[in-house]
Amino acid sequence: MTVAPPSSEKSVPLVHVYADKAALVAAATDQVIELIRDAIATRGRCSIALSGGSTPKPLYQALAQTELPWDQLYVYWGDERYVPATHPDSNAKMTRDAWLDHVAIPADNIFAVPTDTDSPEISAERYQQSLMGSFNTSSKDELPQFDLMLLGMGDDGHTASLFPHTLALKEFDRWVTVGNKDGQPRITLTSRVINQARHVLFVVAGANKQTALSQVFAPTADSAAYPARLIAPVGELRWLLDLDASQGLPAAIERTVH
Template identity: 35%
Template sequence: MQLHHYTDSAALNHDFARQLVSILTDAIANRGQAYLVVSGGRTPTALFNTLSQAELAWDKVTVLLADERFVPVDSADSNERLVKTHLLQANASAANFISLYAGAATAEQAIAAISARLKALPAFDAVILGMGEDGHTASLFPCSRELTAGLAADASAVLAVNPTSAPHQRISLSLPRLLNSRQIFLHLVGPGKLEVLNKAQATNDVASMPIRAIIQQPDVDVAVMYAAN
């Protein structure tokens, strides 16, 4: 894991977008397609706005989320809605998007349809993750009974999660599916997040802080993109 400390979010977003464009461009040159996994929440919206303006063969880029709340895509709580509003605009409107939502009574009942969409995907080129104050990432929550299954080496690509400390059922990519990537980024803003990261580095109990399963694994490069404000 490497920590990249920026003076502010504007500097972070500028350099982060540049790095992502380079990674995606290389992927397109090497295999004709690129695969980008993003996260929801407030932190990445400015990055998405910047990235959407980038000159890139966006029609050869596939975007999907690391996790999603099990809510309709027109809900204010939908990560898909956020991505379509802030990232899949301007030049990036030509990108392909794979939804982690499917109409069903429960998240568990939607898994089969969502799994089918992800079945043929190769390794990702870049995964952008966030981190909660409790050390969760994607929707791998320490409070959820599904955590062990989501962290297992033989986990399916996607799973339903029922957090007790956050609203809504969730759909989340599993740890092995997230780690099947050429590069992982952890996008953090604010001194509180740096404190959580330092705590996560201190010990290796992944059950109490699932982010440890990302930052302490040896196989995939993890770049922490951090700004205090």
């Protein structure tokens, strides 16, 4: 599979390394709060796209204990499993349970992926239409710019639901497409949309991520095999790693160790 390279107008990634997962999550929480407040102070609102998985859950739980201007926060998801909203595997359910149900955020500010449809393709189309309405655009060529895109990375190098050697990697026309993990459909933002974000924040923990990180940060490697390489935003790119994961970084990569 041939995948188009990211834009040449990309940010140099800022890499931060923390002693363990607890320190990583604490730092990520502080940075997310700071970015939310800065966006609201600058633009009067903050649009944040969330990731699923186990790593961000304690971050969301910490946000539930934070005082923020919730009516100015707009919440989206970078990807979602094609399961009912009440299913234990639902990213939206996890986030609601950990965070959103515990703060006074208006229901109209939450844009979950609709999965109660006849097909994942319909879900992807409806989510794209929902995003276009939220960002007040009538053209899919006028890309949304999220203030903050929160991402994780799997040990196979995937991010959002952009999995290795899948058709979603080659979708550059749409905002939202159907991802695929071992035959299980996912709904995901495309790399083209992710790369429009003002801030992209990867939060990655665990020694099992070392091989993928070595390829994501290699001078040359296959983006189809390690899709996180496709993430090269026009805005700021931060990678927050725990010490175990960071052992996979090539020696030449500059990093700040905390």
